[in-house]
Amino acid sequence: MKEFLTALALVLVVEGVAYALFPGPLKRLMAGMQEQPEGGLRLAGVVAVAVGVGLVWMIRHQMAG
Numbered sequence: 001m002k003e004f005l006t007a008l009a010l011v012l013v014v015e016g017v018a019y020a021l022f023p024g025p026l027k028r029l030m031a032g033m034q035e036q037p038e039g040g041l042r043l044a045g046v047v048a049v050a051v052g053v054g055l056v057w058m059i060r061h062q063m064a065g
Helices: 002-021 023-034 038-064
Strands: none
């Protein structure tokens, strides 16, 4: 649970840095997302989850070995 909460906190740090450094481009990105079909956004989310899980598995596997 400690690792999960740490990961969640790091996500907030990364998002906060992005909003602090690039507010204009992020606003344009979000406006563009409104025009995207839900299926495309859902697919992008699933791909991001799969890549994230794969990276976590690879990192954990490398450190364990």
